[in-house]
Structures are given as C-alpha cells and as structure tokens.
Amino acid sequence: MFSSQKTKDSLILSLYKAKETVFRLRDVALITGDSDVLSLSKKLNYQVKNGKLLNIRKGIYAKPNYSKEELICILYSPSYISLDYVLQKAGVVFQYDSQLTAVSYLSREIEIENQSYRYRKIKGRILANPAGVIRQQNISMASPERAFLDMLYLEKNYHFDNIASLSQDMVLALLPIYETKTLTKHVTHLFEQHGHQ
Incomplete structure (x- = not known):
C-alpha cells in the first residue's frame, strides 16, 4: 500500500x-x-x-491552474491559436471576445469550464507551414501578421480596426503560403486603403 x-x-x-x-x-x-x-x-x-x-x-x-491557450492547442492537433484571439491581443481588432480561436484540420466549437474554444478549418498545406507561428512550451500561436492572413483567407470581408500595427513586410513575406492571387490583391488593397506604401 x-x-x-x-x-x-x-x-x-x-x-x-x-x-x-x-x-x-x-x-x-x-x-x-x-x-x-x-x-x-x-x-x-x-x-x-x-x-x-x-x-x-x-x-x-x-493541473488545476492550467493554461487555456495550452489546452486549445492540445484538444485538436495539429492546430495553432490565430484569428480573432490573436488579432484582439495585438490591437488589430478592438471588439472584445473571450472566445479562444484557432485554426486546425476541422471546424468545431466547444465549451469547457465556461470557456469557449473555436476551431476553424484551414487547408492542410497552410496549417502545416510553420512560418509566422510561434511555438513556446505546448502553445503554438500565430503572429499578428499570420493571424491577419488566416482571417482574410477564411473571411474576405472581415473588418479590421487597426492594421497599422502590422508589419507590411512580414505580411507580404507570409502571403505565398496561401497560394491565392485573390488574397494578394485584397491585402494590397487593404494596405493602400490604410496608407501603407
């Protein structure tokens, strides 16, 4: 015993x-x-x-004091935190939403201990590309620039409050991951509209 x-x-x-x-x-x-x-x-x-x-x-x-960011990356794998959650933290969108968002191989929304977790499906080749995704411990999180492109790829008409905080060079370097001319044109238009050169 x-x-x-x-x-x-x-x-x-x-x-x-x-x-x-x-x-x-x-x-x-x-x-x-x-x-x-x-x-x-x-x-x-x-x-x-x-x-x-x-x-x-x-x-x-x-553990009782577990990281919700760590949990979203482990529930469905491969996945990384992106979209609204990252854009909100970076000040690119102002509207507060407590939901954690990630991209993965499936779309799913779940709630655990009064916390909402939302996964959006993205193509496997995009999901597998590590460019612009920062990995620390068990947490994989998109840079604001990668989250911006993920969002535009999934929702063309999404409204951004402050794209001035994004690195245009980084966005342009990440664009080839998505392999879409439409997204490239849309990004170029958004940057021109917001005064980026």
Whole structure:
C-alpha cells in the first residue's frame, strides 16, 4: 500500500514540476517514464478523484491552474491559436471576445469550464507551414501578421480596426503560403486603403 501511494505521489510531483499544464496520456508517459498505459490511467484517475488534477476530456488531464491557450492547442492537433484571439491581443481588432480561436484540420466549437474554444478549418498545406507561428512550451500561436492572413483567407470581408500595427513586410513575406492571387490583391488593397506604401 505504501509503495502504491509513493508511486501516485511521484506521479503528481513529476507533473507539477513540468512546465506544461495540460497533458495527454502519452505526455504523462514520457514525463514519468511509465509506459504501462492502464496503470498510468488508474494513477491519473486517482489524482483526479483527489482534486490534484482535472480530467478535461477523455485522455486529457490538466493541473488545476492550467493554461487555456495550452489546452486549445492540445484538444485538436495539429492546430495553432490565430484569428480573432490573436488579432484582439495585438490591437488589430478592438471588439472584445473571450472566445479562444484557432485554426486546425476541422471546424468545431466547444465549451469547457465556461470557456469557449473555436476551431476553424484551414487547408492542410497552410496549417502545416510553420512560418509566422510561434511555438513556446505546448502553445503554438500565430503572429499578428499570420493571424491577419488566416482571417482574410477564411473571411474576405472581415473588418479590421487597426492594421497599422502590422508589419507590411512580414505580411507580404507570409502571403505565398496561401497560394491565392485573390488574397494578394485584397491585402494590397487593404494596405493602400490604410496608407501603407
């Protein structure tokens, strides 16, 4: 019994020491070095029952103070945070929305613990291109310029409040990812309209 308790405690200590706050079962296996999935699952469920971990969804566990940005990147993978969420943080759009938005291989909207997460489907070749996507820990987030292009690619008539904060050079460097002349013309028009050269 004592040995079993010690194992469960070492599991939670390993997870609490980790920089990540959200874990898939395979992540926990890598962190702990325990490849026995059934045993690991039982240990994790024990920690959930004791309130030391949250079971967010089947096979996804989190520390009580988990990062919502990290969660959106793990729920559906591959994906990266983009669109409204990034544009709002960068001051490109002013209207506040608490929803976290990402692009992925599917479109889906879910709510977890009163937080809304929205995924928009984008072509695989665009999703797989890492240019303009910053990865830190378990979080992949588009630069404001990449989020701007993602949004225009998905919604041609989207209204931007302040594109002056975007680097025109960076936007133009990222444009080839999308392989569409229509988007290139639209971006050029928007920059001309807002006084960019």
